[in-house]
Amino acid sequence: MMNNKVSNFSDLIHRVTSSCLLHPIGSGRQYVTNIHSDDSDSDYEDLKHSDDNGEPEDDITPTPPAPVKPVTDNETVTLTLMNEVFETVSCLKKAYVSLQQAHCPWDPDKMRSSDVTVINELKKLGVLRERFRRSVLRGGGVTGKRTVAGVEVREVVAPYEAAMEKMTVEMRRKEAEIESLKEKLSAVNGSGGRKSRSHSSHQSKKKVNYASQMQVSPMPLPSPELFESCVNNVKEGSKSFTSLLLSLMKSAHWDIAATVRSIEASTTTTTNALNTTTDSIVGPNHAKYALESYINRKIFQGFDHETFYMDGSLSSLLNPNQFRSECFTQYHDMKSMDPIELLGILPTCQFGNFCSKKYLSIVHPKMEESLFGDLEQWRQVLAGNHPRTRFYGEFLTAAKAVWLLHLLAFSMDPPPVHFEGSRGAEFDHRFMESVVRFPGGRVAAGHVVGFPVSPGFRVSDGYVVKARVYVVPRGEL
Template identity: 25%
Template sequence: MEVVMAAEPPQQKAVGLARRLVRLLRRKRSTAGSAAYSVAGDEFDESMDSSINSVTKLKLSGNVAALDVLFRNAAEKKGAPAPPALDDAAAAHAFVASLFAGVSAVKAAYAQLQLAQHPYDAEAIQAADAALVAELSKLSEQKRRYARDPVGAANDAAAGPAVLAAHADEQRHLLRTYEITKRKLETELQARDAEAERARAALADELRAARALEERVHPGRTLAALDDLHLSGLNATHFLTALRHTVKSVRSFAKSMVDKMRRAGWDPAAAAASVHPGVPLRHPGDEKFAFESFVALKMFTNFHRRDLGFCSMQERNSYDRRRFFEEFAELKTAPAAAFLDARNSRWGALGEFLRDRYLSLVHERMEVAFFGRPDQRSTLTAGAAFPETAWFAEFAEMARRVWLLHCLFFAFDDGASIFQARAGTRFSEMYMDTVSDVDVDDGGTSLAPAGDRVVGFTVVPGFKVGWTVMQCRVYLSQPARQP
């Protein structure tokens, strides 16, 4: 007959399990040097003893969660500090901080996506797009958690150092956004600079083409042809270039003078009649030729003399052709601020020329009518400075070109001469050129051919350089009397 052993009661099994756990804890505490035993040595800690009593009350169906509650209660009985409770304000602040960190991450990813599009980079676009989707997914997950459990989502965001980390992430993402924006702006700036450089190059090409065309149609019309000029290669074509440049400036200043007369209420036709009395003007608007003549003849006074008729410029009589050419080359590139500085002794002779020609060209009554007061004349008479007005600046540029032409005039080795046609002289196609091609008067009556008419007045003087004759420009008057 078999002896059937009675099964061990469940309560005894639980007690045995508890005793084994206590022994394991005792070894661990003994190894760590903790006081798991009392002073007597063999007695357990009272808290552990109570835990054992609690374990004996467990049923066989007890689970791990119950054991976890058991040992948590034991720790609380020993006085272990409980985690601090979070207030609602701190939790809300932490949640908002994490939310802003996520939004800043989205902004940074989107900025990276924009940067990858200009210039187009397929791989960078894919990477930026993936990063943007990931950040949006994180925000979406945060939204779902908050929808399920607002308090829990806030407490999770506030757990541990999460608040500081969220602030740090937000600043880091913002800094990244600024860096990406900076790179994008630098790229756009480089593109704009490149575009501006291309535009400047295109404009320079157009200017060169325009100058080349101007040179072919009207040789020597611009001073660009004189940029690389050398004394050994100087010829009459270079002088013609400078002459046309000077005549253009004279014509511009005369036009300004007529415009100011009209604004001041003067009659330009009556003023022109006083310039060349006895010479009737054939067409309306021809008074401009009278004023061009007035300005040119004033500016070219004593042009054939090295000292231009100034006693203070006697030393210029000893200049050789090289000295005149060097002065031409230096003044041609000098800025207006240099020769309009009264303290600059280098251009003292030019300054004296400016003062003398302005005072003889612009009468005091004229300046008062134009500007209300003769301040510019007073400034020039004092001699301490030059007027800082647009009117005088235009005059000074015209005078500078006349001075340049004078320097070039005496730079020719074989000599040069200047001439004009007297009033009443028969027109000569070899030495003269008429300023008007109209051959009918105001009433529609045909005028005599140019060869049968006479000179009313010279508008611009002519020049002879070597064997080359540069015609003077004249205004023709009535036909010559028959013998």
């Protein structure tokens, strides 16, 4: 009997618990439970019967979902622009990282490609910005916003308008230059009188004819006068570099007299001259001529070869006409270039190799360490780089002048032959020019060459560019 009561009590607890789970408190439902019944199946049927009467199990009404706000066209455009902006910025970041990586190690091709990519991505950002501003103007609604957007658009367009104006001015200048050349050509052809009598249609016809003549006219050939002008540029470049080097030597407390004696000794092969303890033939304040002689001797070494003996090229012999044309084209393309900017793009080009080779032959490691306290420039040049310093920049100016002179020489047929006044040679005013000035402008009799300063050149048709020499009385040698 006790066991049955325990069992009925357990069943009762189970049914109440199940009912509570199925019908939470507060639902307003009345439960009818026969706690005296011992039959669990009848209780289950009662619950089932009450559910089948259609009474709801829960009176809580579910909350309907909030209505979805439709996306407007302006929002769609804005979202699309934002996605494009993020994508473009990501590509810009990758391109900029690639541009930085191209600097070390130096990779010109990768640098140019990355630079183009960066510019393209920046242009895309500019286009996206203008699209956004136009969308603001179209959306409008507020006059103030339209005004601000309009001002910003004008600010963006202003640089392009300035560039267009500048190009227009340049075009007009070119047109005026063309007209001037046209008049000169007409004067040469003897058509000056006919030109004044021509009417507008005839002038138009002449313009077409002139344009066709300009297209077919060959590149002007190099002349002895142009070559002499290049020699003067070499002289100015070497004098400027020499002055800077001499001032650095004095600042570093060099023994200038000993340096001059060493340079003098290198210009002769006689036994007496090799003794650097003898007195110098260079007068007071004339050390710059000895130093310039040393620089020119180093930088002109190999001038008679088409590549300064940097390689074994024989193009001037195998195809001389094409080689001369290529040399003159390179001369025209390079004469207006800044050498440091050119070598910044192509550090290992033929001109770059020439500069590295000549710098290392002129400036020895001990010399540079004495002048600057370290070998940083020397190491960079040895590695094929070109430092952006004032000293190296002055050297590049002189080196470029010599390189252009070399290109011009090998574009002439026959190429000029260079010579120099040797130590002890009689001074000849037809082929020599004294760097030391004499009263009356003429070298006094009895003077001979103490040492050469810069070479001279024999050009075609007997044209001579004089060599520069340092002269001394014959008794001082």
